[in-house]
Amino acid sequence: MDKKKISMAVVKRLPKYHRYLTELIKNDIDRISSKDLSEKIGFTASQIRQDLNCFGDFGQQGYGYNVKELYNHISSILGLSKQYRTILIGAGNIGQAIANYTKFERLGFILEAIFDANPKLVGIKIRDIAIRDIDEMEEYVVKNKIDIGIICVPRVNAQKVCDSLVKSGIKGIWNFAPVDLVVPDNVTTENVHLSESLMTLSYLLKDKQS
Amino acid sequence: MDKKKISMAVVKRLPKYHRYLTELIKNDIDRISSKDLSEKIGFTASQIRQDLNCFGDFGQQGYGYNVKELYNHISSILGLSKQYRTILIGAGNIGQAIANYTKFERLGFILEAIFDANPKLVGIKIRDIAIRDIDEMEEYVVKNKIDIGIICVPRVNAQKVCDSLVKSGIKGIWNFAPVDLVVPDNVTTENVHLSESLMTLSYLLKDKQS
DNA sequence: TAGATTGTTAATCGATTAACAATC
DNA sequence: TAGATTGTTAATCGATTAACAATC
Numbered sequence: 237m238d239k240k241k242i243s244m245a246v247v248k249r250l251p252k253y254h255r256y257l258t259e260l261i262k263n264d265i266d267r268i269s270s271k272d273l274s275e276k277i278g279f280t281a282s283q284i285r286q287d288l289n290c291f292g293d294f295g296q297q298g299y300g301y302n303v304k305e306l307y308n309h310i311s312s313i314l315g316l317s318k319q320y321r322t323i324l325i326g327a328g329n330i331g332q333a334i335a336n337y338t339k340f341e342r343l344g345f346i347l348e349a350i351f352d353a354n355p356k357l358v359g360i361k362i363r364d365i366a367i368r369d370i371d372e373m374e375e376y377v378v379k380n381k382i383d384i385g386i387i388c389v390p391r392v393n394a395q396k397v398c399d400s401l402v403k404s405g406i407k408g409i410w411n412f413a414p415v416d417l418v419v420p421d422n423v424t425t426e427n428v429h430l431s432e433s434l435m436t437l438s439y440l441l442k443d444k445q446s
Numbered sequence: 447m448d449k450k451k452i453s454m455a456v457v458k459r460l461p462k463y464h465r466y467l468t469e470l471i472k473n474d475i476d477r478i479s480s481k482d483l484s485e486k487i488g489f490t491a492s493q494i495r496q497d498l499n500c501f502g503d504f505g506q507q508g509y510g511y512n513v514k515e516l517y518n519h520i521s522s523i524l525g526l527s528k529q530y531r532t533i534l535i536g537a538g539n540i541g542q543a544i545a546n547y548t549k550f551e552r553l554g555f556i557l558e559a560i561f562d563a564n565p566k567l568v569g570i571k572i573r574d575i576a577i578r579d580i581d582e583m584e585e586y587v588v589k590n591k592i593d594i595g596i597i598c599v600p601r602v603n604a605q606k607v608c609d610s611l612v613k614s615g616i617k618g619i620w621n622f623a624p625v626d627l628v629v630p631d632n633v634t635t636e637n638v639h640l641s642e643s644l645m646t647l648s649y650l651l652k653d654k655q656s
Numbered sequence: 657t658a659g660a661t662t663g664t665t666a667a668t669c670g671a672t673t674a675a676c677a678a679t680c
Numbered sequence: 681t682a683g684a685t686t687g688t689t690a691a692t693c694g695a696t697t698a699a700c701a702a703t704c
Contacts, residue, residue: 242653243670243671245670245671245672246671247646247649247650248646250645250646250649251639251641251642251645251646252642254645255624255641255642269684269685269686270685270686271685278626280672280673280674281673281685282672282673282674282675283671283672283673285685285686285687285688286671286672286673286687286688288687289686289687289688293686293687295685295686295687296679296680296685296686297678297679297680297684297685297686297687298679298680298683298684298685298686299680299684299685299686300684300685300686301686313649314645314648314649314652315648315649315651315652316645316648320648320651329542329543329544329546329547330543330547332539332543333539333540333542333543334539334640336539337539337540337640339641340640340641340644343641343644343645343648344648345644345648383651384647384651407651407654407655408647408648408650408651410643410644410647414465416488422654424647424650424651424654425647426643426644426646426647426650427643428638428640428643429461430544430547430550430638431461431465431549431550431553432461432462432465433620433636433637433638434550434553434555434620434636435460435461435464435524435526435553436457436458436460436461436636437594437618437620437634437635437636438524438525438526438530438553438554438555438618439457439460439523439524439525440457440618440634440636441525441530441593441594441617441618441634442524442525443452444617444632444634445617453694453695455694455695455696456695479660479661479662480661480662481661490696490697490698491661491697492696492697492698492699493695493696493697495661495662495663495664496663496664496695496696496697498663499662499663499664503662503663505661505662505663506661506662506703506704507660507661507662507663507702507703507704508659508660508661508662508703508704509660509661509662509704510660510661510662511662
């Protein structure tokens with residue numbers, strides 16, 4: 237397996253390709269050139285060809301790209317062809333919203349269990365999944381070979397929960413707490429920092445008005 | 447006012463400075479050098495000095511940066527010193543979670559109203575804010591000089607809601623729907639694309655395991 | 657003063673864009 | 681075949697890092 241290094245800039249664009257290809261399929265479009273895709277997605281045609289070539293020769297000279305084929309390639313590159321076993325920790329506002337968001341299941345992320353430290357929440361069901369006591373988490377992760385932990389606990393508890401997950405052999409963490417988690421090299425984290433997004437909006441707003 | 451162009455790369459780092467400075471203040475740390483901050487925040491010392499110098503000379507040779515002062519500068523640069531009037535559209539899972547998240551109020555983003563198209567939700571209160579019919583939205587935005595619209599409606603309705611907001615004179619949009627909204631030049635959008643974040647995690651996971 | 661650390665210029669690195677031969 | 685469009689190399693652009701004089 238050739239291990240050419242894919243830059244983070246490219247990786248961050250992949251989901252957007254996936255989204256636009258989904259759209260094209262919905263509209264029954266069979267083929268598309270880098271030029272036409274460029275106009276829709278807002279990347280340059282040159283960049284699109286460079287990006288796709290990181291992973292293989294998906295196009296055909298004089299023709300462009302077969303939409304369905306390209307979609308399958310991108311899905312596979314993103315690891316969406318397989319299923320992941322996930323748990324969610326912290327059944328507060330955000331946690332409950334994410335747990336209820338069934339769209340993620342369709343992408344292959346199956347929610348197996350929910351944990352919370354609040355005894356009042358334990359037993360309550362979200363989408364038929366009963367909330368469990370967080371003390372049972374480590375054992376559950378090991379026993380059920382959980383791949384991904386979704387951290388929705390308050391900031392101060394996030395690193396502790398993270399440490400537990402890592403200890404139990406988790407592979408990836410989707411983190412909604414406003415901290416940068418410390419994890420060993422073999423564990424992947426991806427952050428959703430809502431406050432930071434809102435601050436960016438605030439900056440850009442101010443910038444544009446002046 | 448000097449209009450030197452600040453790159454998006456710098457802008458995207460500003461909220462992280464804000465977060466780490468908040469942390470330093472909590473820990474009663476009065477001053478910090480770019481070298482020490484570098485070790486905490488994970489940017490190079492050189493990058494930190496470059497970044498901060500985009501906005502002014504906040505440091506002092508031989509001393510470093512005064513934490514409280516720097517925090518105030520960054521807050522002001524981010525536009526957190528002023529208050530924004532916001533409304534939220536779409537009181538589904540994510541919408542309700544965001545509406546309940548009072549942390550944003552502390553950053554200066556005041557939630558003035560909530561709108562939904564579902565008559566069954568109209569009248570229900572979230573944090574003492576009654577959900578209104580979406581038909582009242584345009585008038586409300588104009589009358590109450592709303593700055594920011596938070597779009598939490600389903601994908602297919604997002605652009606329509608966006609158009610209404612733009613028509614009513616909104617300045618910024620915080621978009622949770624998985625689309626790229628089309629807006630005129632004088633309106634700012636910032637996206638929270640949860641699926642894309644999850645796909646990034648999926649890619650990185652796969653990449654790391656192989 | 658001597659030591660520390662900034663602000664800023666120059667050098668390097670990486671990412672994007674342009675160009676075009678290859679080829680469907 | 682002629683036209684279209686890719687894959688890929690080279691050129692450009694921008695962002696990060698290194699270096700160091702200025703100065704507190």
